Amino acid sequence: MTAPLRERADSRIEGEEPTVRLDGVSKIYGQGKNSLLALDNVSLSVHPGEFVCLLGASGCGKSTLLSLVAGLDAPTAGRIDTEGHKIAMMFQEPALFPWLTVSANVEMALRVQGVAKRERQAKAAEFLEIVHLDGFGAKRPHELSGGMRQRVSLARALAQDANVLLMDEPFGALDAMTRDLLHDELERIWRERNLSVLFVTHNVREAVRLGDRVVLLSSRPGQVVEHFPVELDRPRRTDSTAVAELATTITNRLRQEVLRHGR
Amino acid sequence: MAVDQAPPADTHAQHLAGLDALELGGGERHRVTSQIWGRLWPIVLAVGLVLLIWQAVVWSGRWPEYVLAGPVETFGVLRERLTTAEYWEAIAVTMRRAVTGFAISVLIGLVVGALVSRIKVLRAAFGSLITGLQTMPSIAWFPLAILLFGLTESAITFVVILGATPSIANGLIAGVDYTPPILLRAGHVLGFRRLQLYRHVILPASLPSFLAGLKQGWAFAWRSLMAGEIVVIIAHQSSLGERLFFDRELADSAGLLSTMIVILVIGIGVDLLFETADNSLRRRWGLQQVRN
Numbered sequence: 398m399t400a401p402l403r404e405r406a407d408s409r410i411e412g413e414e415p416t417v418r419l420d421g422v423s424k425i426y427g428q429g430k431n432s433l434l435a436l437d438n439v440s441l442s443v444h445p446g447e448f449v450c451l452l453g454a455s456g457c458g459k460s461t462l463l464s465l466v467a468g469l470d471a472p473t474a475g476r477i478d479t480e481g482h483k484i485a486m487m488f489q490e491p492a493l494f495p496w497l498t499v500s501a502n503v504e505m506a507l508r509v510q511g512v513a514k515r516e517r518q519a520k521a522a523e524f525l526e527i528v529h530l531d532g533f534g535a536k537r538p539h540e541l542s543g544g545m546r547q548r549v550s551l552a553r554a555l556a557q558d559a560n561v562l563l564m565d566e567p568f569g570a571l572d573a574m575t576r577d578l579l580h581d582e583l584e585r586i587w588r589e590r591n592l593s594v595l596f597v598t599h600n601v602r603e604a605v606r607l608g609d610r611v612v613l614l615s616s617r618p619g620q621v622v623e624h625f626p627v628e629l630d631r632p633r634r635t636d637s638t639a640v641a642e643l644a645t646t647i648t649n650r651l652r653q654e655v656l657r658h659g660r
Numbered sequence: 661m662a663v664d665q666a667p668p669a670d671t672h673a674q675h676l677a678g679l680d681a682l683e684l685g686g687g688e689r690h691r692v693t694s695q696i697w698g699r700l701w702p703i704v705l706a707v708g709l710v711l712l713i714w715q716a717v718v719w720s721g722r723w724p725e726y727v728l729a730g731p732v733e734t735f736g737v738l739r740e741r742l743t744t745a746e747y748w749e750a751i752a753v754t755m756r757r758a759v760t761g762f763a764i765s766v767l768i769g770l771v772v773g774a775l776v777s778r779i780k781v782l783r784a785a786f787g788s789l790i791t792g793l794q795t796m797p798s799i800a801w802f803p804l805a806i807l808l809f810g811l812t813e814s815a816i817t818f819v820v821i822l823g824a825t826p827s828i829a830n831g832l833i834a835g836v837d838y839t840p841p842i843l844l845r846a847g848h849v850l851g852f853r854r855l856q857l858y859r860h861v862i863l864p865a866s867l868p869s870f871l872a873g874l875k876q877g878w879a880f881a882w883r884s885l886m887a888g889e890i891v892v893i894i895a896h897q898s899s900l901g902e903r904l905f906f907d908r909e910l911a912d913s914a915g916l917l918s919t920m921i922v923i924l925v926i927g928i929g930v931d932l933l934f935e936t937a938d939n940s941l942r943r944r945w946g947l948q949q950v951r952n
Contacts (some may be wrong), residue, residue: 537946545680
């Protein structure tokens with residue numbers, strides 16, 4: 398079951414162009430005395446088909462980093478290269494449009510691409526099926542549970558036909574059981590569609606459960622502290638001993654970082 | 661190691677479906693008749709109370725009956741008047757003016773609101789002016805309106821538009837301002853820019869606020885219209901405001917009060933229409949307030 402995955406990971410030849418590359422990226426908010434250095438000289442790459450988890454305590458600028466990559470904000474210094482790649486993004490909130498049905502929400506992603514109306518509906522239904530929400534297209538977002546809304550949001554992101562998926566703590570507000578199921582779903586979809594994922598979280602186990610690589614960021618300013626490659630077989634379980642062991646190692650490192658600020 | 665293996669994919673789907681079904685508990689629905697009765701009895705109570713106070717004041721003898729008629733006499737006159745074609749014509753004239761004035765106000769309000777909310781210079785120049793106009797009592801416009809248009813219907817329509825437009829424009833502007841930032845971000849990430857973002861995200865998001873602006877605009881239009889019809893009397897064209905004016909001239913207290921009741925009822929009726937639209941929007945968007 399894990400064989401094709403290994404292959405894929407190995408096919409990541411050294412020197413292959415990354416889909417996302419950050420080069421010495423800094424971000425300063427405000428000016429003068431009140432300015433805040435949110436990100437300091439961050440360099441980071443996500444390779445094609447790679448699942449990278451960005452991990453850090455609060456205030457490490459991980460959400461800022463995603464906003465920069467998504468083009469929602471501009472860096473103060475440094476370069477972000479995502480050229481030739483389409484980028485989709487998921488937020489902690491589902492961010493669905495309340496005036497549209499579930500299906501129409503997904504169709505919004507297709508509308509921008511100029512897909513004809515008839516085709517849009519059929520395609521939206523396909524994407525909803527991928528997240529196991531077939532038959533819910535006519536509902537309104539508020540009629541669904543939090544986990545279902547987040548899946549609609551995922552379907553909408555997939556409909557963007559992007560090869561880079563940015564995720565900003567997308568499962569942070571969900572209960573543990575729903576989150577576990579969505580981890581499995583996300584892993585399957587990532588695998589099937591060969592996406593490059595940049596996944597922000599403050600949950601260490603979640604990062605180890607999902608990532609090919611966990612990148613630890615320090616807080617205030619956000620800097621890359623360490624890369625942890627996760628060489629565990631997939632699919633993993635959040636409660637497995639192997640995941641727990643690595644999570645403990647990373648948590649200890651994270652604690653050191655947090656402690657620096659207590660002094 | 662079986663424990664460390666995730667369950668196969670089809671079980672995932674079943675688990676998800678199970679969770680989904682659990683989370684979507686069916687909402688309870690009350691019977692329609694009990695719903696209507698639940699809303700109706702407080703209104704019936706309030707109307708009854710008002711009538712009682714009215715009658716009590718009449719009985720107190722503070723004013724003679726030809727100055728302040730009682731409810732029984734007033735409703736008698738009202739029933740009589742509602743059987744005459746003239747009275748219905750008067751109502752029709754007033755309603756035509758109200759609808760025309762309000763419709764023009766909506767058009768102008770939309771255009772002004774859209775421009776001011778999007779263009780920074782216009783915002784700086786006219787933003788506070790629009791709010792200022794809103795506080796201007798419409799009756800203060802009439803001297804100018806009469807100078808400009810004479811004692812004509814145009815004078816009335818002019819003031820109705822000036823009364824309603826600022827509220828409608830402000831409703832749209834507020835809606836644009838309070839578009840949830842997360843939806844803007846989502847729209848941006850989806851690839852919507854500028855006009856497209858405006859059309860597909862910002863405008864729909866501002867609908868509830870726009871609707872509130874419409875409702876307020878209607879209230880202002882209706883007030884301005886009544887003031888206008890009392891001030892600008894046009895020969896051979898009876899209207900509700902004109903009726904009020906002549907009932908006072910003729911000291912017809914019952915007639916005066918019955919016309920006031922008609923004005924009140926029309927105002928409430930239209931307000932109910934807006935409220936229904938607002939409620940259905942809230943229901944569709946899931947913005948319903950928690951009922952205690």
